[in-house]
Amino acid sequence: MNGLLNFITGKKTAPVTMLIGLIFAALAFTVFNTPAQETTPGTGLPESAESVAVTKLQDQLPSSDASAAFIVYTSESKFTEEQLSWLQGEFDQATMMPAGGVAEKFVEFTNLEVQGSKFVPPAVISEDGTTALVSVPLAITDNFEETTLRVDSMREVAPIGMPQNMQVFVTGPEAFIKDVGSIFDGANFSLLAVTASVVALLLLITYRSPVLWLIPLIVVGVADGMAGILAGRVAEALGFTPDASVTGILSVLVFGAGTNYALLLIARYREELLGLADRREAMRVALRGAGPAILASGSTVAVALVLLLLAEIEGRQVLGLVSAVGIVVAMIAGLFILPAALVIFPRGIFWPLVPKLGGFNRNEKSLWAKLGKLVSKRPAIVAAAGVAVLGVLATGGIGLKTGLSATEIFIEKPEAVIGQEALARSFSAGSATPTQMIISTNQVDGAVSIAESIQGVDEVRTGATNGEITQVDVILGANPESEEAIEIVRSLRLALDQLPEGTIALVGGQDATNLDVQDATARDQALLVPLILISVFLILILLLRSLLTPILLLLAVVGSFFSALGASWFIFQNVFGFPALDISVFILAFLFLVALGVDYSIFLVTRAQEEARKHGTREGMRRALGATGGVITSAGILLAAVFAVLGVLPLIALAQVGTIVCLGVLLDTLLVRTVIVPSLAFMTGKKFWWPRKEFAD
Numbered sequence: 001m002n003g004l005l006n007f008i009t010g011k012k013t014a015p016v017t018m019l020i021g022l023i024f025a026a027l028a029f030t031v032f033n034t035p036a037q038e039t040t041p042g043t044g045l046p047e048s049a050e051s052v053a054v055t056k057l058q059d060q061l062p063s064s065d066a067s068a069a070f071i072v073y074t075s076e077s078k079f080t081e082e083q084l085s086w087l088q089g090e091f092d093q094a095t096m097m098p099a100g101g102v103a104e105k106f107v108e109f110t111n112l113e114v115q116g117s118k119f120v121p122p123a124v125i126s127e128d129g130t131t132a133l134v135s136v137p138l139a140i141t142d143n144f145e146e147t148t149l150r151v152d153s154m155r156e157v158a159p160i161g162m163p164q165n166m167q168v169f170v171t172g173p174e175a176f177i178k179d180v181g182s183i184f185d186g187a188n189f190s191l192l193a194v195t196a197s198v199v200a201l202l203l204l205i206t207y208r209s210p211v212l213w214l215i216p217l218i219v220v221g222v223a224d225g226m227a228g229i230l231a232g233r234v235a236e237a238l239g240f241t242p243d244a245s246v247t248g249i250l251s252v253l254v255f256g257a258g259t260n261y262a263l264l265l266i267a268r269y270r271e272e273l274l275g276l277a278d279r280r281e282a283m284r285v286a287l288r289g290a291g292p293a294i295l296a297s298g299s300t301v302a303v304a305l306v307l308l309l310l311a312e313i314e315g316r317q318v319l320g321l322v323s324a325v326g327i328v329v330a331m332i333a334g335l336f337i338l339p340a341a342l343v344i345f346p347r348g349i350f351w352p353l354v355p356k357l358g359g360f361n362r363n364e365k366s367l368w369a370k371l372g373k374l375v376s377k378r379p380a381i382v383a384a385a386g387v388a389v390l391g392v393l394a395t396g397g398i399g400l401k402t403g404l405s406a407t408e409i410f411i412e413k414p415e416a417v418i419g420q421e422a423l424a425r426s427f428s429a430g431s432a433t434p435t436q437m438i439i440s441t442n443q444v445d446g447a448v449s450i451a452e453s454i455q456g457v458d459e460v461r462t463g464a465t466n467g468e469i470t471q472v473d474v475i476l477g478a479n480p481e482s483e484e485a486i487e488i489v490r491s492l493r494l495a496l497d498q499l500p501e502g503t504i505a506l507v508g509g510q511d512a513t514n515l516d517v518q519d520a521t522a523r524d525q526a527l528l529v530p531l532i533l534i535s536v537f538l539i540l541i542l543l544l545r546s547l548l549t550p551i552l553l554l555l556a557v558v559g560s561f562f563s564a565l566g567a568s569w570f571i572f573q574n575v576f577g578f579p580a581l582d583i584s585v586f587i588l589a590f591l592f593l594v595a596l597g598v599d600y601s602i603f604l605v606t607r608a609q610e611e612a613r614k615h616g617t618r619e620g621m622r623r624a625l626g627a628t629g630g631v632i633t634s635a636g637i638l639l640a641a642v643f644a645v646l647g648v649l650p651l652i653a654l655a656q657v658g659t660i661v662c663l664g665v666l667l668d669t670l671l672v673r674t675v676i677v678p679s680l681a682f683m684t685g686k687k688f689w690w691p692r693k694e695f696a697d
Helices: 002-009 013-029 050-058 081-088 102-109 144-157 173-183 187-207 214-237 244-273 279-310 314-344 367-377 379-397 415-426 441-453 483-498 510-544 548-576 585-615 617-648 652-689
Strands: 066-074 090-092 097-099 131-139 167-171 435-440 457-465 469-476 505-508
Touching: 002 013, 002 279, 002 314, 013 214, 013 314, 050 435, 050 505, 050 510, 066 102, 066 144, 066 173, 066 415, 081 102, 102 131, 102 144, 131 415, 144 167, 144 173, 167 173, 167 415, 173 415, 187 214, 187 244, 187 617, 214 244, 214 314, 244 279, 244 314, 244 585, 244 617, 244 652, 279 314, 279 510, 279 585, 314 585, 367 379, 367 617, 367 652, 379 548, 379 652, 435 441, 435 483, 435 510, 441 457, 441 469, 441 483, 469 483, 483 505, 483 510, 505 510, 510 548, 510 585, 548 585, 548 652, 585 617, 585 652, 617 652
Parallel strands: none
Antiparallel strands: 066 131, 066 167, 090 097, 435 469, 435 505, 457 469
């Protein structure tokens, strides 16, 4: 270990360490930096999911390559004769076909042919006479650019020549794909720019130096770039393709965690410079002190993220893999490259607050040291008050709801959502996204009767068949992906069990897919939440060689999670007006908050253990709180701000994850680490480290 530390910080070898880092960076940005595939977030359900089985069987049916766009024309009042004529055209006796209606605008896009010519069915007028629907059959495509081009083209064509007092919206599956994908167009740059700006500002405020802040920012920035490239290559090698939401979260994690490691190391380096003339020796001492905490912190987060590979949803597997790679890169940068970069420069890089040999250590008289003394006088009362605060905040989660419909997932509603809402006001809400049953052809009549008997089903239509299986479209009266729609699908699946044994009777489509995602999420949570807690617990045991301390730290961080969840739910309902949590939010927020939140307790307790060897547990905790209070507070505020940056994207799920983690980190930083954990140490004394016995009270 000493040899490695000497190499990282040596006069001749520190530049070599930097050179090695630059070589790896150059390789990452050149050799490994192949063009990334543009993808939008998908469900990533396993093949065992019923909706996935339906999709595969649909490939065996005629017109299996069909998609659709829906053009919705609306008016505040009933359509006039002029408007109806423009919408529907006239019936041509010669061709026995409608002609001249608005549907003809979209003939160039359709893949449907009638009598050898491209054809778009005429506009259908709602019963209340205020809405017209044009369904444009399209050839299905996996190419996002092609989808974007034709949706944009339809939106450009749709209003041409439109009579006054009308509005038009392009919605349906194609439009939703385009609008969701457009949210992430340039998302990486926006997130990176805002994240880097937030980090730079907070580093400037923390160090109050015109130079020092640049070193960790550059190191972490390069690490983020390398992490994105290397994580993408690792994912590709394992058959995954990260989408823009995953790569955006990766940048937030790398910047947040990487800067936290830098803050901890630099604070300890500054402290050691007060007592050591040789800055290289000061860095070696700082690495011996802060290194184990950084290693344990990074390992905790990386292991928790890797556990996402056990999830059933592929998107979570990709997120876990990519983010774990990013955390490892950030940890390596913090433990090897940053120390070498810092010792290359003289201690003057701290100007104007240069730590001078023999200078006064402000930690001993800091606000946090004074707070430690106050807490130590009445630890039981302080701990009880801290737990009470967490409990009160947690009650905000009473009545928490999960599950957002397709029209509720956006903070700013795109045209596809507005069009879907307009369609639902005058037609069956599920018109644009019918639920699709795949039924053995000889049992179609029975399946149709069953579907028609289900409450919430507005219409049942028999569709394409290959003789053996037939698709039956079921139009629901509920908004797509709403809880009501999902319960209708669940009822439909149960009811189809009445058909004779051996009958193919599967239910798919958008709502069925969302039901399968909900069920898979429930299984993921039941598996991953205990595994995350166990993995963090085991790492804490290895780090501290104690049993009681890890238990107390885990209880505290889980308490802060539920407090953050409760406080966030109160804010979501009463400030932002969010109707529910997205179904993916709980598991992601829990993982990030438990894995990252426990870091601050790790930073505190490892220093307390170091001090306890010399001064006993209670005095050691007071000294540790004084020494780490400022840097951990800065790190927590920075990480909270970085996660708040997820709100840059207008998706409710990311805003919710960012808010919960932001509040949770602040609670961990300002309450759990500052008050509750020290109080527990003051109350238990040397038993805090049980079963270890070498520490005094």
